[in-house]
Amino acid sequence: MPRAGLDPAAVVAAGAALADEVGVAQLTMGSLAERLGVRTPSLYKHVGGQEDLTRRIAVLALGEAADAVGRAVQGYAGRDALGAAARAFRDFVLAHPGRYAATVGMESTGPDDPLAAAGERLLGAFMAVLRGYDLPDSETVHALRMLRSLFHGFATLQSASGFRWSADIDESFAWLVAFADRGLRAASRAADGPPPPGQP
Template identity: 55%
Template sequence: MPRAGLDAATVTRAAAEVVDEVGYAGLTMGLVADRLGVRAPSLYKHVAGQADLSRRIAVLAVTEIGDALRDAMQGEAERQALEAAAHATRRYAREFPGRFAATLHNTATGPEDPLHLAWARVVESHLAILRGYGVGEKDTRHALQMLRSFLDGFSLIEPAGEMHTEDEIDAGFRWLIAFIDRGLRELPGVRRGTRSRTASTSTSTPGSKR
């Protein structure tokens, strides 16, 4: 019989904690079992195996990122929304590096896949940023790819330490936000004459809310 109180969600949560500590590549069923105080075979009553567990971690992480974006972007538009999304994504990746990595190693298999549904919420937040700028339909797909490359890509390469000092990392992060903001405003058809207010978020640290 499965251990009382143990279910797929509990196993996934425990695995997410483990993967943040040991890194995505270090995750094993044995480590998760140790965290839960059970033997590894007991986990297979709740998850199909390590690949299934990895996907469940990814779904959990993408769901959490979606929640973080929603909360950070509430009431914001244009550059302020872009900054909010950038800081929220970077902050999540720093706080939960293992589960963030899981989002990059798992892909959705179809429209009903929980991972696809979780990503749809994230994409909707990204679309909200573009709508705020007035980006036209023909540019939306490319703009979405650009946002995803920045938001995920920066958080992926930052831990590698190739950007040297914390000040250099923060300066590069602010530069990219300003560059993207300027680029979106220069797209054909985007309304002119709007000017985003100077926001404290452009110089805030990654640990701050914005």
């Protein structure tokens, strides 16, 4: 009975890959064990159970997304940084729909939860983008939430085939990024001069 040589990281990585292939809802302990050439109960030597497994997959996904966005942003600022970050994030979600889906609805249990740290890193990558638009400090958190909502929403909807109409999705995404860029530049200008009027 040769050993398979598994460890938690290998199990989580295989689980994430399988989730990308079949969807996180169809990720079953049995199928993952089969993929790893092992019997189902053996997995419990490495992860606490299904809940723990998807949690670790979510941590992995957030970390990878943070890396991808952070890497894409390097050397760019302003609109270019925003575009690069947006593209990197969306590409990641589309390339890894299962592991990203594992992150939605995942709540961090405490301040020392690795999930919280991974989330912070991803937020930090977007924060770096915002630094290129010199927003008032009071608005940074709002802008961050806006970007997160926008990109998370778009990626989630596209990943779920939520856009029925056949209009070009890449074109919509580019429009959306340009929209966010214009808005952020306007908001940064508002820090210098008077804010844009409420009624044109």
